[in-house]
Amino acid sequence: MDPIFNEAAIKIQNSSLLEYKEKGGRVIGYVCSHVPEEVIAAADMLPFRLRGIEIKSTAIGDSYFGPFLCSCPKALLQNAGEGRFSFLDGAIMVQACDSMRRLDECWRKAGKDFPGSLPDFFHYFAVPHKVTDYSVQFFAEEIEKLAKAIEGHFKVSITEQKLDEAIETYNTTRDLLVQLEALRHRDSPPLTGSEAMAIVLAGTAMPKSDYNKLLEATIEDLKKQRAKTHAGKPRILLAGSVVDDLTLIDAIEAEGAVVVADTVCFGARAYAGHVEKGGSRWETLARRYLNEQFCPRMFGYSNERYELILQKFKDSKADGIVFQNIRFCDLHGSENGLFNKRLDKAGIPNTRIEREYGELADEGRVRMRINAFLETLGRGKSAA
Amino acid sequence: MRQELTEYDFIWSVNNLLSTAAKTAKGTPKEYKALLKRIPHFSDLIDSMIGLGEPGVVFLESFAEYTDMILTAKAQGKKTCFTTFCQSPVILHAMGVVPLVLEVLTVAGTLIRKSAIGEFMDYCLEAGFTETSCSSQRGSMGAYLAGLAEKPDFVLIDTPGICDTNANSFAFAAAHFDIPFYQLNYPPTIDDERAIEYHRKDFKHMISFLEEQTGKKLNVERLREIMLEMQRQDEMVCELQDLQRLIPNPVPGIYNLFIYAIRFTLAGLPACTRMIEVMLKKAKENAKANRAGTSSGKEEKRALFVYIDHYSANLPLFNFLDQHNISHLGGILDRYYQDDAFYKGSTSYKTETQTLDAMIDSLARQNAHLPMVKQIRGPYDSPEMWLEEIKRLAEMLNPDMTIYSGTPGCRNTWGMVKLLVNDLEKTGYPTHIINSDAFDDRVESWEATAHRLQEFLDLRGFN
Numbered sequence A: 001m002d003p004i005f006n007e008a009a010i011k012i013q014n015s016s017l018l019e020y021k022e023k024g025g026r027v028i029g030y031v032c033s034h035v036p037e038e039v040i041a042a043a044d045m046l047p048f049r050l051r052g053i054e055i056k057s058t059a060i061g062d063s064y065f066g067p068f069l070c071s072c073p074k075a076l077l078q079n080a081g082e083g084r085f086s087f088l089d090g091a092i093m094v095q096a097c098d099s100m101r102r103l104d105e106c107w108r109k110a111g112k113d114f115p116g117s118l119p120d121f122f123h124y125f126a127v128p129h130k131v132t133d134y135s136v137q138f139f140a141e142e143i144e145k146l147a148k149a150i151e152g153h154f155k156v157s158i159t160e161q162k163l164d165e166a167i168e169t170y171n172t173t174r175d176l177l178v179q180l181e182a183l184r185h186r187d188s189p190p191l192t193g194s195e196a197m198a199i200v201l202a203g204t205a206m207p208k209s210d211y212n213k214l215l216e217a218t219i220e221d222l223k224k225q226r227a228k229t230h231a232g233k234p235r236i237l238l239a240g241s242v243v244d245d246l247t248l249i250d251a252i253e254a255e256g257a258v259v260v261a262d263t264v265c266f267g268a269r270a271y272a273g274h275v276e277k278g279g280s281r282w283e284t285l286a287r288r289y290l291n292e293q294f295c296p297r298m299f300g301y302s303n304e305r306y307e308l309i310l311q312k313f314k315d316s317k318a319d320g321i322v323f324q325n326i327r328f329c330d331l332h333g334s335e336n337g338l339f340n341k342r343l344d345k346a347g348i349p350n351t352r353i354e355r356e357y358g359e360l361a362d363e364g365r366v367r368m369r370i371n372a373f374l375e376t377l378g379r380g381k382s383a384a
Numbered sequence B: 001m002r003q004e005l006t007e008y009d010f011i012w013s014v015n016n017l018l019s020t021a022a023k024t025a026k027g028t029p030k031e032y033k034a035l036l037k038r039i040p041h042f043s044d045l046i047d048s049m050i051g052l053g054e055p056g057v058v059f060l061e062s063f064a065e066y067t068d069m070i071l072t073a074k075a076q077g078k079k080t081c082f083t084t085f086c087q088s089p090v091i092l093h094a095m096g097v098v099p100l101v102l103e104v105l106t107v108a109g110t111l112i113r114k115s116a117i118g119e120f121m122d123y124c125l126e127a128g129f130t131e132t133s134c135s136s137q138r139g140s141m142g143a144y145l146a147g148l149a150e151k152p153d154f155v156l157i158d159t160p161g162i163c164d165t166n167a168n169s170f171a172f173a174a175a176h177f178d179i180p181f182y183q184l185n186y187p188p189t190i191d192d193e194r195a196i197e198y199h200r201k202d203f204k205h206m207i208s209f210l211e212e213q214t215g216k217k218l219n220v221e222r223l224r225e226i227m228l229e230m231q232r233q234d235e236m237v238c239e240l241q242d243l244q245r246l247i248p249n250p251v252p253g254i255y256n257l258f259i260y261a262i263r264f265t266l267a268g269l270p271a272c273t274r275m276i277e278v279m280l281k282k283a284k285e286n287a288k289a290n291r292a293g294t295s296s297g298k299e300e301k302r303a304l305f306v307y308i309d310h311y312s313a314n315l316p317l318f319n320f321l322d323q324h325n326i327s328h329l330g331g332i333l334d335r336y337y338q339d340d341a342f343y344k345g346s347t348s349y350k351t352e353t354q355t356l357d358a359m360i361d362s363l364a365r366q367n368a369h370l371p372m373v374k375q376i377r378g379p380y381d382s383p384e385m386w387l388e389e390i391k392r393l394a395e396m397l398n399p400d401m402t403i404y405s406g407t408p409g410c411r412n413t414w415g416m417v418k419l420l421v422n423d424l425e426k427t428g429y430p431t432h433i434i435n436s437d438a439f440d441d442r443v444e445s446w447e448a449t450a451h452r453l454q455e456f457l458d459l460r461g462f463n
Helices: A003-010 A015-022 A037-042 A059-064 A071-081 A103-113 A133-154 A160-184 A193-202 A208-224 A247-254 A281-289 A302-315 A330-346 A363-377 B010-024 B029-038 B043-051 B054-072 B090-094 B102-112 B116-126 B135-145 B164-177 B193-214 B220-243 B254-266 B270-288 B316-323 B356-368 B386-397 B417-427 B446-459
Strands: A026-030 A045-049 A090-094 A121-125 A235-240 A258-262 A320-326 A350-355 B079-083 B097-101 B154-157 B181-183 B301-305 B326-328 B401-405 B431-434
Touching: A003 A015, A003 A193, A003 A208, A015 A026, A015 A045, A026 A037, A037 A045, A037 A133, A037 A160, A059 A071, A059 A103, A059 B417, A071 A103, A090 A103, A090 A133, A103 A121, A103 B417, A121 A133, A133 A281, A133 B193, A160 A193, A160 A208, A160 A258, A160 A281, A193 A208, A193 A247, A193 A258, A235 A247, A235 A302, A235 A330, A247 A258, A247 A363, A258 A302, A302 A330, A302 B164, A320 A330, A320 A363, A330 A350, A330 B164, A350 A363, B010 B029, B010 B043, B010 B054, B010 B102, B010 B135, B029 B043, B043 B054, B054 B097, B054 B254, B054 B270, B079 B164, B079 B193, B090 B097, B090 B193, B090 B220, B090 B356, B097 B102, B097 B193, B097 B254, B102 B116, B102 B135, B102 B254, B116 B135, B135 B164, B154 B164, B154 B193, B164 B181, B181 B193, B193 B356, B220 B254, B220 B270, B220 B356, B254 B270, B301 B386, B316 B326, B316 B446, B386 B417, B401 B417, B417 B431, B431 B446
Parallel strands: A026 A045, A026 A090, A090 A121, A235 A258, A235 A320, A320 A350, B079 B097, B079 B154, B154 B181, B301 B326, B301 B401, B401 B431
Antiparallel strands: none
């Protein structure tokens, strides 16, 4: 596996990004799976998914946000204040969930206290909470508005041809990541969940043209691999709140399991579905990105998300499901509760864990919970 | 859950207590005093309500009427739906649907069932819900989830895009009960053409949903009748709120709670009209006599609540303000943006009843201006959002202080309240954040909350 995957997964200012910047490339950060990266790519810029990794405290975040908030946007603000996002030429704020939507105001205010931390281009992007003909239409207009804002600010032109090229490139990435996931479904997965997540994360933090080539080569290598390294380990499907660092998956795998699939933000949501070709580009993008299965912020679609989890569970031949939610993420926390009860009735082993965002301040507790869960499967380290 | 809490239907308990309490006013003073001794848990509350005179009694009667509607809905062939405090019930009444407004029912629970509502909140966790979710729904929702009230037929809300924890509670309930769910969804702007068109389409879609659920077509004449009644109510609410600008403010603080409790359950119905009439009458009498709405008739300070109030048993926040001769100038829950509202700024709604399309547009526009739906849908410092509204209200109401009270579950306001407070302080308004849970005094006891509030008053020189 190319070392850039791991580097990009654990370091915000990774070498691929820095190289891109050195060549004069421009970067726009974004905070949610509902942002159509193709629009940014069609403006010849790099869409970069913002993460809160590498921080040692949330002191800056805590100064602007209130106390009863998810630690994810606080960690993002911390990174902004500490200058780790200094390479950004722009950022797109989204009313993704109530914690994340307020990053808009908090970052703007922090920008005054930490000069240089706020990119010049700072755009608020609205995403409807339902899928209907008129909400898709609204969202398509919102995407077009975003494109116009980028064009106006950066004096660039987002043409249909550029959009088509970007759609093609991003669809290729999705196809490749689906192939990667299929490899994880093998009886003997050729890579760990942590390695797989590193590959997926890298895709959000480096140019796609380079990434696709590396990913294709990696998949070819993995296809040839026949070692039974992870055969026989308890197989876990990971679901729930955003996971953008490797430590949670590392903690699960350190207890003797292997994570074979997920439905989390940054994970499988990054490559679910295709953007159709032809027609109004704004509408085809809107149809792919206004996906009710992405996140419980899309209210009233829990059955659809439950079905997705069941399908993933079946396809990946998982032994159990680990539901996790970041504290104060009620959207995932309560849906995890619903699914937990339904799956219990269906006889599918699963567990619920609440945690903090980031590099696992409470690793010991999480590992103990995982260990106990694996024991119930009769497959854990201590059960062996 | 304690056995004693599972023996009676939750709504029946509320109804029984409030309707009985309303009748006590008809007894002789001797009978009344004797009765209070026999209901030690509720005597303070009932005494406070009866002590308010006609408005207190009418409130008890009105709320009893509302809960009676819930209890008799099925027998009358009506559907019931879970809905939220910032959704106008007008369309529901017109369709013959009884709204189960969870937040208002939670407040009723905190008032009459000391400590019990906490157990209902906790029951939600047993059903899989998160403890960090907003307590305003968890209280009464817990009673429903535990089977202590009759299961609703469907869910209809208007908080997606406004408040995740609110919308999420209702989505959870719909999934738990496996009943139909409809959401009115709001974009982050309020008055541009795209937002208006979205509101309109969404509202029409909602009417189709209601027709499907009830099996009846919308009765246009009935809707018009209810809207005209609501228009009358709106005019009186505007008049009442206009009086709050007087110094001293002649409107008793508790009326703010009465206005929204009645507005979100009975708007468009005669019981709501009667309630507003008696409040307006009393406030006008106070104004004529140059009396404040406090029990003493004096006003020493004026407080503008920028969000909601605090609803522990016996309504201690309102008593605290009253004892300190502090006029309550209203909060977010009392702002509806009628065209006659003194605070309306650049956006408002008018009640139009000429045609069905005009009625639908008018209702969609009204709904888009209701509490929270208007103020916290976009960045707090965008035009017509929270900050601009509070500054405008403050200029017009002359508060000495502004106060934020909410719940830890309110992710949306806690995400920006520090910024808001800084801005208000810079503008010259001393501002206090109440850190407790407005619906659950197990999070912070009222005594601790009162201590901090007193400290704020002392430190800022208000005593």
